[in-house]
Amino acid sequence: MLHxxxxxxxxxxxxDAIASGPIEALTSENSTMVGVGMSMEGIEQNPIVYDLMSEMAFQHKKVDVKAWIELYIARRYGxxxxxxxxxxxxxxHTVYNCxxxxxxxxxxxIVAFPDVNPSLISSPLEMYPHYGKPTSRRAILREKKNAYEQPHLWYSTSEVIKALELFIASGKELSASNTYGYDxxxxxxxxxxxYANELFLKIIDAYKFKxxxxxxxxxxxxxxxxxxxxTLLACHDGFLLGPWLESAKQxxxxxxxEKQFEWNARTQITMWFDNTEEEASLLRDYGNKYWSGLLRDYYGPRAAVYFKILIESVENGEDFRLHKxxxxxxxxxNNWQSSRKLFQVKSSGNAVSISRSLYNKYLRSES
Structure with a gap:
């Protein structure tokens, strides 16, 4: 499994594929299978995927995923x-059913900001005619091709927001669980x-209407x-930039x-260093991360630059200044990569209250 x-x-x-694939391979005609393995480029995300895949080495028949998840919940949260x-x-049936x-x-x-002229980005209705509903990305790409690499969306966002509502409502019972906090x-x-992907497209739409x-x-x-x-990501140790940088320096x-190792760590998660002054590396944002510190200190300021130039182009009645x-x-x-700024290495904030607040602020009307 690459994943x-x-x-x-x-x-x-x-x-479903994880729960059945290894067994099908093992029992297929002329099978030479001797084991299962994982070869992901990075871990520390989607623990349920790796938990189930690890178990498949010891399974002799297909796993009933619904029943397995019920046991997983009790194991994970106590x-x-x-x-x-x-x-x-x-x-x-949504995010884990791609x-x-x-x-x-x-x-x-947010983490892979488009490096293109806004005129090449499709409007919301063109790009996501069925936003909020499961849609084949391949079908979308066949319908519309442009220089903007569209985020992958394979599930109903409104359904996932309903799951979030239930997660938040479970906080009173489960908030003491560190793994519940992570999830x-x-x-x-x-x-x-x-939601941010959709909001960005609305900005582009407004730009096109001047x-x-x-x-x-x-x-x-x-x-x-x-x-x-x-602020949300700062609520759990699993979503902090600080430990990544400190572990490199150590x-x-x-x-x-120490300076070189920190620069390496910062470069790996932003833009690999083969850029010119006006041409970004092809491997920009390859190692992007949703980490507290990285959003506030890098992704946010980068987006602000784009929006500043976007607004200037509308105000001045001129084309978007792509080279600028x-x-x-x-x-x-490049300046951020060379910075020595320190970031927190321990979480802070209440995950349940902050999640509830942000749900009410941004998502309540979307469900």
Missing amino acids: NFAGNIEMYGIL RSSPLIRDAWNILY TDEAYEKNRDV LVDLTRQSLAK DVDKVTSLSQKFLDLVEDMD LAQNEEE WRREWIKLT
């Missing part, structure tokens, strides 16, 4: 409840990330959302190595 590229953080999986079981049943066979690489707008933050992040007031207000809403998501034998955008965001990236 993940570069440790990107995205709720994604095909549990207890279960009707609300959390209903939530996981939704997740099983059957469109599309290449999975997280290209959410709650991750699910809230997932829901807000898809509505400077709407571009300005929606852009600010997007930037506020990035800040709010950073490998150093001297100050010069590229010069500014590439410089911002």
